[in-house]
Amino acid sequence: MAEQTIFALASGRGRAGVAVVRVSGPDAGAAVTRLAGRLPAPRRASLSTITDGTGEILDEGLVLWFPAPASFTGEEVAELHVHGGRAVVDAVLEALGRCPGLRPAEPGEFSRRAFANGKIDLTAAEGLADLVEAETAAQRRQALRQMQGGLARLYDGWRSRLVGALAHVEAIIDFADEDIPLGLEAGVHEALLLLAAEIVAHLDDGRRGERLRNGVEVAIVGPPNAGKSSLLNALAGRAAAIVSPHPGTTRDVIEVALDVGGYPVVLADTAGVREGRDEIECEGVARALQRAEAADLRLVVLDGARWPAIDPATVALADGDSLLVLNKADLLPPAPAPDDGDAPLRVSALTGEGMPRLVVALEEAVATRFDTAAAPALTRLRHRAALEACLDAIRHAEVAPSVELLAEDLRAAATGLGRITGRIDVEQVLDVIFRDFCIGK
Secondary structure: OOOEEEEEEEOOOOOOOEEEEEOOOOOHHHHHHHHOOOOOOOOOEEEEEEEEOOOOOEEEEEEEEEOOOOOOOOOOOOOEEEEEEHHHHHHHHHHHHHOOOOOEEEOHHHHHHHOOOOOOOOOHHHHHHHHHHHHHHHHHHHHHHOOOOOHHHHHOOOOOHHHHHHHHHHHHOOOOOOOOOOHHHHHHHHHHHHHHHHHHHHHOOOHHHHHHHEEEEEEOOOOOOOOOOHHHHHHOOOOEEEEEOOOOOOOOOOOEEEEEOOOOEEEEOOHHHHHHHHOHHHHHHHHHHHHHHHHHOOEEEEEEOOOOOOOOOHHHHHOOOEEEEEHHHHHHHOOOOOOOOOOEEEEEEEEEEEEHHHHHHHHHHHHHHHHHOOOOOOOOOHHHHHHHHOOOOHHHHHHOOHHHHHHHHHHHHHHHHHHHHHHOHHHHHHHHHHOOOOOOO
């Protein structure tokens, strides 16, 4: 595969001012010379006339040349920056396809070659994919930290400590008849206890990184006719849910994706919690309770028209992962007492009263629970499974009945960490990681 030269559109499809076509492999230089007439100086943009190789002019654009190994893939790489019209892009791709030794790239193949040539590790490749898909500032920051090696440095540091412990155990085995320093094996066990504690703390993160990748789940729950759908529409800035004065209008879960203070939030409107009047409403209430249970955060909406009376079913929904919202504030007496830490946020989805305060409170609640700036966060189930396998091996090592078995457990633990970054033979996971990349990455 590495001997083949690949090409693809590296920028997005569709009309644009500029499109970037990337070529990587041993014949990249010959292909550029065929289409642009010459090879520019390394890493300097050169304005050239782009032809189809037979003399027909396709466009005028910039050509860049990155000799190996100082390129994204570690191979000879060229980029053609042409106008982004579909006809121009298709003509350039067709011309490259007629060049000897070139073929279209598979999804993720540029990044896979970068990994194979030691330019990036697997976590950086996954971070790059997340960066391309990022829709909010928090997702961008998390993906960028991972792409720049935040996770890799943490896991490589742990793996180095395991390898060091393994070296000490191997010394005990290989030089059993020699004078081994006293306390060497005890020091290994002490190091393992410390490392296990660090991995446990890393795993016990409430799945912040994974939730940030996929969106923080926020459920709007409460009794019928409390204005939950109106609140959803007010937060979304559009009529996403049907609003009616009749109780029980919402029968199913209605979702809206929002950017809340840079965090991706999936806001879900649910059926009013009460004793169902028919089979459909009973199912809607059951789904509402399930969604409330599974949500990362709940907006428990109280009916201002009934305040201060609160039904027990609504009270049961409120806990430490809830924000109490008193809707229909326009129906409440003026000049209310100042809110304290336990008082509900007074809002009116109808008039907009109190909505800015609710948005700020929601931003703060999400940021408090899901900020990942302090330390690199797990972002994938693959990472979690490998770390749990590593932790399991360390715990076996802590009670190993012999130094030989201790050494085997340490090797298994190091292998578990190595599978995350790709520091070992991980051919079996490569297809899973790179298959979801877009063409041109």
